[in-house]
Amino acid sequence: MSANNMSDPRRQNKILRYKPPSTESNPTLEDPTPDYMNLLGMIFSMCGLMLKLKWCAWIAVYCSFISFANSRSSEDTKQMMSSFMLSISAVVMSYLQNPQPMSPPW
């Protein structure tokens, strides 16, 4: 037993490859923030575009930024980019149609 402590504990033949834990088995462990923020961002940018509400469009931009910051690296960047572009276009369209500054709610 003491010989083991002196000798090298490494064993080349006992190597096991890394298997990323499947997220379907533990859905509770996954952080839902980026998905929610993505969805919220899309909803707000649609509202901003359709109803011509500037503040909706700005909130959409914020949502897509937050979603981007919280996203996993394995996630598709195309989705991020598309929600981002959508929110930017909502802001731009609101201002093109109605260039007056946004009035504060108070």
Next chain:
Amino acid sequence: MRSANLLLIPALLLLLALPVSRGRYNDDFDDGEDLADFDDNDFAEFEDMNDDPAAEAETAPPPRVSPSSQPEEDEDEDEATVELEDGQDGFDDSETQVHGLVPAHLQNSWESYYMEILMVTGLLAYIMNYIIGKNKNSRLAQAWFNSHRELLESNFALVGDDGTSKEAVSTGKLNQENEHIYNLWCSGRVCCEGMLIQLKFLKRQDLLNVLARMMRPACDQVQIKVTLNDEDMDTFVFAVGTKKAMARLQKEMQDLSEFCGDKPKSGAKYGIPDALTILSEMGEVTDGVMDNKMVHYITNHADKIESIHFSDQFSGPKVMQEEGQPLKLPETKKTLLFTFNVPGMGNTSPRDMDALLPLMNMVIYSIDKVKKLRLNREGKQKADRNRARVEENFLKQTHAQRQEAAQTRREEKKRAEKERIMNEEDPERQRRLEEAAQRREQKKIEKKQMKMKQIKVKAM
């Protein structure tokens, strides 16, 4: 790269949206010939508006006025009204005399857009925080790895693997899962299958999270999960950690709730600080695990230990299923789990990572220890009884469901048989198959009757 793009886009937006729209207005107003008409009567300006419908359509419509409706026009104008009186020139001639009604977004250009400027400033602040937070997390991860690299490389043949490369070669670096989560897989050692280390940092890259943490402080965590082979560990379940963590784990974890039903005991009895409590399957296990060296480790680093969980029946947290209980016992794996808190409570510096090195030594020591720890005969019997009890309970609870499942399977089989017979083209073969099926049914019924008779005889 990404951050540069993000910086560019809001700036572009601001540059494009405002001057372009303003430019159009300027063109309309700088119309020299209109000025000449205004001196004559008060209403000449309104006549000019009617002559130029194209310009109006593009702008926020300046109100259409008829000569007799000046008070009306005052009500329509919601931005700013410039009342022109003879001889008064409070504002710039070329712009204000044209209509007498100047919307705010032309009046004081940048100042009226203060909400927009606020928004863009907020976005810039978010981006700055993202970059700073991301870099800090990355530096912390690297500092942790640098301080632990030697220890890991001397203990494991494979340090760092992302699972994608063809050959099992150490990558020698952390896998970045997120901007705040880093993984490291180590394998190739006696006494264990492998060790997964997760550095779960705070979400420093998300400004919302940073603000939330000002209300509720939290700390970075290092989670270590060691998976063992069957021969590496005897059958026991044990956990030690902070009171809060133990209460939570006892409720959430499948194995702790089933095997360690008693309330957590204070650690003071075993020489560790009172703030830590112990959950154990039986006293012998606690005595076995809490030897001098372990107590020494835990006492010296009690502030950094969130929870330590050794289990041969580990299957993760309890799974809530919609249709009631799952039909099979969940898969279990012999596992050692460690959760450590990084000192600093959020305000960590890369130097604090060195403080976690002794804890990694403890992990290695635990792996070797668990291999050597064997229950005596009594303990083993008790442990086996516990496991049998848990399994029985589970089977009882799912009995009804399993019966149903078995019934459906039998019906499926019968239906498949019948279909096969139907699909048989040759009538001879069809008849023979039918007869065979009938004989089987008959046999089954006879068997059942025999069984019933036997039970009756026994009962008598």
